[in-house]
Amino acid sequence: MASKLGQRVIAEAALAAIDADGVEALSMRRIAQDLGSSAMSLYTYFPDKNSLLDGVTQLLLAEVEAPPEDAHWRDAMRHIMRAVRLVGLRHKNAAVLIRRFPPHTPDALVFVEAGFRAFRRAGFDALSTARCYRALAAYSLGTIDIELGGYFTAESRVITGNAREDIGSASSDRLLPLVTEIGPTLNEQDDAAEFEYGLELLLDGFADAMARAGRTV
Amino acid sequence: MASKLGQRVIAEAALAAIDADGVEALSMRRIAQDLGSSAMSLYTYFPDKNSLLDGVTQLLLAEVEAPPEDAHWRDAMRHIMRAVRLVGLRHKNAAVLIRRFPPHTPDALVFVEAGFRAFRRAGFDALSTARCYRALAAYSLGTIDIELGGYFTAESRVITGNAREDIGSASSDRLLPLVTEIGPTLNEQDDAAEFEYGLELLLDGFADAMARAGRTV
DNA sequence: ACCTGAACACCGTTCAAGT
């Protein structure tokens, strides 16, 4: 046995297995084997597989680097958004878990608390802070789908038969000329640059809204 | 047998089953049973379960209502974004599939083509169109996670033992006062209103960028 | 071409038994 069993050790072994072979290949038996233990021993520390995956996610979220305490809210939020994206890139196979399990352990919430603090320091009230945080969270989670889930790059799956045809076929070129023209452009985008583009739009919008509300940020 | 087997009939049965009992409860045997057939008969029409789920997703995306052909780009994109969200709300259990399988059949791409057309009519070039579409897609997919995945409402899962504690505990109130204060606010947000808020920020940003590029939109 | 039931190689989890 590699190390004394415990939530942390088990979640770390699961994360390593996911990094190596993907979430789909993860099984309780597989983790146990990697730890030199039995599948059922894991149930001493996690009530079920879902909780274990949640535990892995908390581990991931704890890796998100918090911004410096004195940062301007714009720099702080940019810092956090980039940090989440980087954790996803560091754990490409595990990133999808971030969409499923929100942060809820103290370690995983450090960056959230820091982000809230940056907003409040700048004069955002609780409602504005929640509103801005939500918009950023939506954009961040969607970015994971697009970049790590290969939303635009996924080979278009062929559904043959019936009257159905796929992109790239002669008739779809005729019916969907702009999809045919712009689709490839979406594949070739620079992920980092496009991420920054949308992020700055949102931050600009928050700043404008605050300015309109009569406060300087 | 309810109706002659085929991709469409099978995908519709699968969607009905997912609507009723969720993606997790869907099995090839279950669909076959609903259709009065055998699990293996499905493999005549889909190579595997993943393709079938993709087919269900194309069905969902084909439900997305396209905007009127003469709409201003802003109205067109607002229309599409709301339409996607409404399909998700109509199929709460199936909505998660939208994140996994991009549109690729002609029917499912109708709204995409219409969106591209609206941008191009307004003078956006191919690159700007791709860029704006991507930012909106990220926001839309992330919204599904937050609203339908219950990102903020999910009961904080308890991870006991070790030095770990959860939100709401005495010590996290001390360590994470703003999470404690603002967390409940996130739960109580009006989903539709918050969705509109972030959406308009992005649309404002596109308009500003176009204006700065010297074009009137 | 289309459909079938049996079988294979897995799952997560319950259980009864051990320490």
Add this chain to the structure above:
DNA sequence: ACCTGAACACCGTTCAAGT
């Protein structure tokens, strides 16, 4: 309290056989 192997009730998919 912690860990175990066997067993249960499932999976998706392959196969050999049918029409």
